[in-house]
Amino acid sequence: MPQIDRSLIADAPAFAGLDAAALDDVLSHALPCRLPKGEAAFRQGEPAEKFFLLLHGRLRVTRLNAQGQQILVRFVNPDDLFGVAMAIQSPVYPGTAEAAVDSLALAWPNSAWAGMIARHPTLAVNTMRALGARLQDSQQRILDLSTQKVEQRIAGAVLRLARQAGRPSEAGVKIDFPLSRQDLAEMTASTLYTVSRTLSAWEAFGLVEAGRQSLTVRDAPGLQAIADAEG
Amino acid sequence: MPQIDRSLIADAPAFAGLDAAALDDVLSHALPCRLPKGEAAFRQGEPAEKFFLLLHGRLRVTRLNAQGQQILVRFVNPDDLFGVAMAIQSPVYPGTAEAAVDSLALAWPNSAWAGMIARHPTLAVNTMRALGARLQDSQQRILDLSTQKVEQRIAGAVLRLARQAGRPSEAGVKIDFPLSRQDLAEMTASTLYTVSRTLSAWEAFGLVEAGRQSLTVRDAPGLQAIADAEG
DNA sequence: GGCGGAATTTGCGCGCCGACAAGGAAGGAG
DNA sequence: CTCCTTCCTTGTCGGCGCGCAAATTCCGCC
Numbered sequence: 001m002p003q004i005d006r007s008l009i010a011d012a013p014a015f016a017g018l019d020a021a022a023l024d025d026v027l028s029h030a031l032p033c034r035l036p037k038g039e040a041a042f043r044q045g046e047p048a049e050k051f052f053l054l055l056h057g058r059l060r061v062t063r064l065n066a067q068g069q070q071i072l073v074r075f076v077n078p079d080d081l082f083g084v085a086m087a088i089q090s091p092v093y094p095g096t097a098e099a100a101v102d103s104l105a106l107a108w109p110n111s112a113w114a115g116m117i118a119r120h121p122t123l124a125v126n127t128m129r130a131l132g133a134r135l136q137d138s139q140q141r142i143l144d145l146s147t148q149k150v151e152q153r154i155a156g157a158v159l160r161l162a163r164q165a166g167r168p169s170e171a172g173v174k175i176d177f178p179l180s181r182q183d184l185a186e187m188t189a190s191t192l193y194t195v196s197r198t199l200s201a202w203e204a205f206g207l208v209e210a211g212r213q214s215l216t217v218r219d220a221p222g223l224q225a226i227a228d229a230e231g
Numbered sequence: 232m233p234q235i236d237r238s239l240i241a242d243a244p245a246f247a248g249l250d251a252a253a254l255d256d257v258l259s260h261a262l263p264c265r266l267p268k269g270e271a272a273f274r275q276g277e278p279a280e281k282f283f284l285l286l287h288g289r290l291r292v293t294r295l296n297a298q299g300q301q302i303l304v305r306f307v308n309p310d311d312l313f314g315v316a317m318a319i320q321s322p323v324y325p326g327t328a329e330a331a332v333d334s335l336a337l338a339w340p341n342s343a344w345a346g347m348i349a350r351h352p353t354l355a356v357n358t359m360r361a362l363g364a365r366l367q368d369s370q371q372r373i374l375d376l377s378t379q380k381v382e383q384r385i386a387g388a389v390l391r392l393a394r395q396a397g398r399p400s401e402a403g404v405k406i407d408f409p410l411s412r413q414d415l416a417e418m419t420a421s422t423l424y425t426v427s428r429t430l431s432a433w434e435a436f437g438l439v440e441a442g443r444q445s446l447t448v449r450d451a452p453g454l455q456a457i458a459d460a461e462g
Numbered sequence: 463g464g465c466g467g468a469a470t471t472t473g474c475g476c477g478c479c480g481a482c483a484a485g486g487a488a489g490g491a492g
Numbered sequence: 493c494t495c496c497t498t499c500c501t502t503g504t505c506g507g508c509g510c511g512c513a514a515a516t517t518c519c520g521c522c
Contacts, residue, residue, distance in 0.1 A: 065378050067461045071377045088360060125348065142420075143296055424500095443489080
């Protein structure tokens with residue numbers, strides 16, 4: 001078994017409050033999992049046999065309905081848990097997680113979960129908080145879908161991405177992983193056509209700089225004003 | 232301190248796996264909380280000082296956006312936890328919970344939470360599962376909002392309500408609490424006008440029986456067919 | 463350097479469903 | 493019984509944004 005350095009996971013909120021010995025115990029059951037761009041950690045409907053912590057990179061979690069239409073549930077950022085189907089007693093993964101860029105994760109077999117939370121109850125509390133935060137996000141998204149117009153939702157999504165995965169660049173804050181018009185459409189319950197038109201209009205106003213699978217926010221307050229507009 | 236009977240909460244999933252002594256310990260911190268129809272257990276934005284378990288009745292949880300538009304987040308059923316803001320580290324309630332019918336709940340001060348999960352780690356696991364289930368529901372709802380037409384969403388909402396709160400009656404399965412067109416609109420990101428038209432059409436086909444704040448499902452498979460239709 | 467495919471742009475038309483207006487029905491209070 | 497409030501129904505109109513088609517640009521790859 002390869003020895004994994006404790007410092008890799010010490011900063012993850014999921015393992016906050018665990019001491020060095022506990023971290024070593026947790027790590028002793030983990031296996032590294034390389035995910036080249038495009039590869040899936042798991043696919044919707046597969047038996048849920050593992051859960052993961054993202055160390056480096058970025059994953060897209062998507063969900064299909066019966067008719068094959070797809071939405072983008074969320075992006076997984078470093079230090080996030082993902083694939084925690086066993087926390088909700090689901091025998092299968094409810095979505096698909098694939099690498100948006102070359103990524104590295106740690107994987108634990110589900111069988112290790114029960115022992116881990118029994119020995120380290122803090123883990124259950126931390127996981128509860130993580131789920132609670134995601135529940136909050138989901139309910140906010142439902143509210144946005146229910147009450148906002150498409151342009152506002154796209155503005156909100158872009159601002160959130162810039163906050164979570166933005167890197168300062170010459171022209172503003174650049175979202176530092178490939179992001180297509182289709183991705184934004186699947187995040188905002190819209191279509192790639194509408195997203196394309198919207199970004200073109202914003203670019204004309206100097207709010208963003210839009211490229212092929214790339215997006216730079218030039219005027220965050222301007223976007224925020226669009227997101228906050230009533231209508 | 233009034234002695235509350237253990238059997239009141241023994242069936243709640245939140246307290247599954249706790250023995251009699253643990254249940255008594257939990258109950259020793261609880262206070263009964265009567266909620267006449269229309270009264271709120273808490274309102275959005277208030278400091279979150281308590282969490283609750285519904286014993287009897289039915290609550291509507293709503294959420295407002297900055298412009299005052301409202302959605303109906305969920306109905307709270309007996310044996311459900313609600314107001315668990317502290318599980319997600321939120322200092323205020325993110326929504327409003329008001330009684331749809333005369334209801335009875337148990338309330339705990341937030342200060343009791345830390346001790347309770349420390350003494351009974353199963354509680355954290357149970358709460359985690361409950362949050363996970365709600366997260367699943369929320370993500371399914373986002374998928375529905377993103378990919379379905381209004382009529383399908385209304386059909387889905389009605390079927391879910393009939394399953395959760397249906398009581399067999401002469402003509403079919405009656406949803407056994409007051410439910411207005413406005414409620415259904417707020418659940419499905421629609422308007423009371425569209426909901427009214429839809430129910431009228433369904434009634435003409437014999438799928439449902441719609442009254443003032445009341446709804447009876449006569450042909451669940453027929454509704455399911457509408458919900459499943461592609462388009 | 464040229465080729466092929468994927469991502470994006472843009473024009474055009476129409477359909478769902480939201481918004482307003484006005485009227486009707488049901489139920490509770492006195 | 494009557495009033496008044498709340499809830500519901502139904503008609504009409506119009507706009508947002510989806511859907512298709514087709515052209516264009518960009519990038520990787522051979």
